[in-house]
Amino acid sequence: MDAAQDALKGMDIVKEKAVMNRFLQELVKEHGSAAYGEESVRKNLETGSVDTLLLSSHLRKSRIRMKCPNCTHHHEATVTSEGGVDLKEIEIPNCPGCTTPMVIDGETDIVEELTQLADKSGSKVAIISDDFEEGAMLYNAFGGVAAILRYRTGY
Ligand SMILES: [Zn+2]
Structure with missing residues (x-):
């Protein structure tokens, strides 16, 4: 420097x-x-x-957006992204509204x-x-x- x-x-x-x-x-x-x-x-x-x-x-860290493919429910979670985020490793909850498994809708650096x-x-x-x-x-x-x-x- x-x-x-x-x-x-x-x-x-x-x-x-x-x-x-x-x-x-x-x-x-x-x-x-x-x-x-x-x-x-x-x-x-x-x-x-x-x-x-x-x-x-x-x-x-990354902010992960999830959505229900069946209704309008959205969910967001923060995950650590040291060394990159493996979206397949993220635990995706079921929709609290209709119990359909949610899908990942996007990822943004925190x-x-x-x-x-x-x-x-x-x-x-x-x-x-x-x-x-x-x-x-x-x-x-x-x-x-x-x-x-x-x-x-x-x-
Ligand atoms: Zn739903």
Whole structure:
């Protein structure tokens, strides 16, 4: 890596650290506006309450969409995609409505999928590398998915 690339990378980490520190500050406040974990952050994204979405660059997961071939029922699940997703290995549930085995309707990388959700509600997105302590913490302690919220929510 040459000096210019090194300086550019350094600048990114300064920005990433600033975002991580804002998240951690909100998290430790008694009534702070922070959320973490895929399920909680997803609910906040769907209700438009996310200011900044934090995603670990180390995330290796996919969102799998399934549908019932017989009725209108849809289902989504997150699977780990380290080393690629083998769609044949995914456990597909039967439709809870009509008990027909569901079929896979699509697969999206989780970073892309959550970024699209964030775009819909005008949330900022920060991809955080794990090259520094707080960045590694995002992946190890918070499941690689966290959010600074516009306002405090119950989930
Ligand atoms: Zn069905």
